[in-house]
Amino acid sequence: MSRAYEMALIVDTQENADETISRYESLLVDEGATVVNIDRWGVRRLAYPIDKRQQGDYTFFYFEADPGAIADVERACRLDEAVLRHLILQTEIPPQEDDAEEAAEEEAVVEEEVAE
Numbered sequence: 001m002s003r004a005y006e007m008a009l010i011v012d013t014q015e016n017a018d019e020t021i022s023r024y025e026s027l028l029v030d031e032g033a034t035v036v037n038i039d040r041w042g043v044r045r046l047a048y049p050i051d052k053r054q055q056g057d058y059t060f061f062y063f064e065a066d067p068g069a070i071a072d073v074e075r076a077c078r079l080d081e082a083v084l085r086h087l088i089l090q091t092e093i094p095p096q097e098d099d100a101e102e103a104a105e106e107e108a109v110v111e112e113e114v115a116e
Contacts (some may be wrong), residue, residue, distance in 0.1 A: 010056035015082035017057040033065035
């Protein structure tokens with residue numbers, strides 16, 4: 001039974017972040033996950049130093065996978081020295097960009113109806 005997950009990944013900026021992100025996308029697909037959305041925030045300042053690093057490259061993966069695949073992804077994140085921090089949460093899949101615009105329009109219509 002497939003469930004929805006969100007994975008936050010903070011990658012070391014001294015490593016090739018694009019390569020690391022594509023490697024984890026491939027890993028998810030190899031584990032049988034369906035990647036719904038990848039949200040790249042880019043380089044941000046860390047709240048506190050991690051391994052003497054002040055910045056990290058933030059990426060969020062939204063995907064659907066079987067619960068058994070999560071253990072393999074967790075293990076890969078823990079062993080990868082390019083990954084400063086990671087977190088995988090079970091969640092609901094956020095709407096796609098097109099769906100978000102439609103939802104905003106529907107919300108505006110509902111607010112107008114309530115105002116009347």
